[in-house]
Amino acid sequence: MKNFYLTALFAFSTSLAVTEARAQETSDVPKRVATFEMNWKKRDGSAISDLARSAAEILTGRDLRAKTPVVEPVKNIRAGRMQVMIPDAPSLEMTYLPDYDELRIVDTELFSARAPERDLAQSDAMKIARNAFDMLAQRKLIDPAQYDWEKADVGFTWVGGASRASKASERKRVEYRITLRRVLNGIELANAGLRLAVHANGRLSGLRLGGVTVASKQGRQMEEPTGRGRWLEPKQSMDALRGRFERDIVAAQKAKANIAWSKIMYVMPEKERSSVVEPLYVVSYSLQTPTPENEMAVSRRKTIGFSLVDANAPPVDLTPPTHEPAPDQTQKPGK
Structure with missing residues (x-):
C-alpha cells in the first residue's frame, strides 16, 4: 500500500x-x-469489480451479485484513483488505488452515525474483526498464514469531549480500527495488509485491503523467496x-x-x-x-x-x- x-x-x-x-x-x-x-500488481476493470463486490458483501452481509459494479476514474484532485459503485449498496463509498493495488471501502451511513447508544468492548470489536478476517480468507482475498494477530494494532475514533458554553460534551468512542500488516517470517511489511473498522454498534464500517505483491513460496518452516530474492x-x-x-x-x-x-x-x-x-x-x-x-x-x-x-x-x-x-x-x- x-x-x-x-x-x-x-x-x-x-x-x-x-x-x-x-x-x-x-x-x-x-x-x-x-x-x-x-x-x-495491476488489475483490469473486471478484476477490480470482482474484488470490490466480494469485499462489499463481507461488509454488508448481503449478496450483491444482482447488478454489476461500475468502475470509473475519479475526476477530481485524486487523479489516478478509481471509483467503484455497487447499485445494491449505495451507502458504500469505494475507491481503488491502481498504483498501490489498494481497495478502500467506507460505509457512509455508519460514518455519519456519531451518537452510538453504547460503547462496544474492545474484545467484542476484535471478535467482529476476526470474523471478517476469516471471511476474507474464505473468499481467497487474503492468505491468513501471512498475518499475525499478535502484531495487530488497534486504534480508535472518538467524538465529543470538547467544552462549549461552559458545557462539556461526553467523549464517546464510535469506532475501532484494527490494522494487520503482511508478515514475512515474523517481520512486518509496511506496504501490504488490511485495516478493519468496527463501529460501536457492532457492525463493520470500513475496510482497506491490498498492497505490494511478494514473490515467495511457503516452505516447511519459512516463507521462501522466489524470483530474484535470496537469503x-x-x-x-x-x-x-x-x-x-x-x-x-x-x-x-x-x-x-x-x-x-x-x-x-x-x-x-x-x-x-x-x-x-x-x-x-x-x-x-x-x-x-x-x-x-x-x-x-x-x-x-x-x-x-x-x-x-x-x-x-x-x-x-x-x-x-x-x-x-x-x-x-x-x-x-x-x-
Whole structure:
C-alpha cells in the first residue's frame, strides 16, 4: 500500500523517550533473513469489480451479485484513483488505488452515525474483526498464514469531549480500527495488509485491503523467496544499529532524539514498480536542536532505515511526502 502501514504506525504511536522506545524493539537481529522481489500488481476493470463486490458483501452481509459494479476514474484532485459503485449498496463509498493495488471501502451511513447508544468492548470489536478476517480468507482475498494477530494494532475514533458554553460534551468512542500488516517470517511489511473498522454498534464500517505483491513460496518452516530474492546473513547487531542511528543521525546534528518507535521491517520503495527488498532497522523519530535564542527547535517526524547486512550502506530515507493525498474517511485522527 502507499506506505499506509508505515504511516499507520505514526498514528498509533506516541512520542517516547529513547529508553522507553527501545523496550519495544525486537530483542535481536535474526540470524538469517530473506530479500524478496516485490511489485505492485495491476488489475483490469473486471478484476477490480470482482474484488470490490466480494469485499462489499463481507461488509454488508448481503449478496450483491444482482447488478454489476461500475468502475470509473475519479475526476477530481485524486487523479489516478478509481471509483467503484455497487447499485445494491449505495451507502458504500469505494475507491481503488491502481498504483498501490489498494481497495478502500467506507460505509457512509455508519460514518455519519456519531451518537452510538453504547460503547462496544474492545474484545467484542476484535471478535467482529476476526470474523471478517476469516471471511476474507474464505473468499481467497487474503492468505491468513501471512498475518499475525499478535502484531495487530488497534486504534480508535472518538467524538465529543470538547467544552462549549461552559458545557462539556461526553467523549464517546464510535469506532475501532484494527490494522494487520503482511508478515514475512515474523517481520512486518509496511506496504501490504488490511485495516478493519468496527463501529460501536457492532457492525463493520470500513475496510482497506491490498498492497505490494511478494514473490515467495511457503516452505516447511519459512516463507521462501522466489524470483530474484535470496537469503542473507545479517552482520549488524541491534546494539550496532542503535549506535549507528545515534552516531550518524543524532550526534551528527548535535541533537536529542525523540523516538516514536523502532523495529525491523520490510519497506517497498513507493517510487519503484518492482524491486528486491531486504528488511531494515527502521526508526521513526524527531530531533530537538538548540536555537541561538537558547530554545529547543523540534523537527518534523522522520523515518529512516538501516541495512542489517551492510554497515557501510547509506541510510534509507523512508519519510512519507509532506503533501499526502487527502485521506479517505477510514483514516481519521485520534486513538
